[in-house]
């Protein structure tokens with residue numbers, strides 16, 4: 001495997017961005033990443049997607065000098081929380097076979113499709129991470145903050161654009177809807193079924209169909 005960066009360049013990189021299809025559990029199976037601050041960013045190509053992932057950062061003031069200190073974990077500045085998608089919802093979580101149209105499940109599939117043997121495989125982040133992993137389980141370095149999983153409202157069945165606007169207007173931000181509003185408050189705006197789904201997502205109780213091959217994963221509410 002070739003090196004992309006020489007060691008001197010690597011020393012100057014303080015942080016690595018997790019994609020939507022990964023979280024810190026996946027990254028911390030790879031020893032090479034232990035020294036880096038990990039960032040969970042939205043990769044937002046539309047306004048609607050802003051804050052589908054974000055970082056909570058302790059710093060003196062919101063400016064570039066402070067951000068640089070935080071990424072390097074200097075003085076007391078640091079990232080104290082990564083908030084992001086359940087990585088199974090990302091578009092490239094598992095490998096996807098372009099020949100038979102199936103996502104890999106089970107063991108890592110990086111070169112050939114386990115179903116049909118085709119080599120036309122869009123490699124998944126999980127599969128690639130497993131291929132180069134140092135171990136089977138994550139080992140978080142002491143500086144690693146918690147990763148809080150969230151399901152953006154657009155993923156939740158029953159929430160269309162009009163309902164989304166109504167919820168955000170009532171509670172002030174999507175973050176308040178996703179993490180803070182009570183089920184009763186949510187039900188007064190969105191009805192009981194949607195309120196139950198938002199709370200189930202908050203508690204990790206929705207069933208997830210894994211994303212692959214450029215298609216987002218999805219959640220289902222039984």
Ligand SMILES: [Zn+2]
Pocket residue numbers: 097098099100101102113114115116117118
């Ligand atoms: Zn196949």
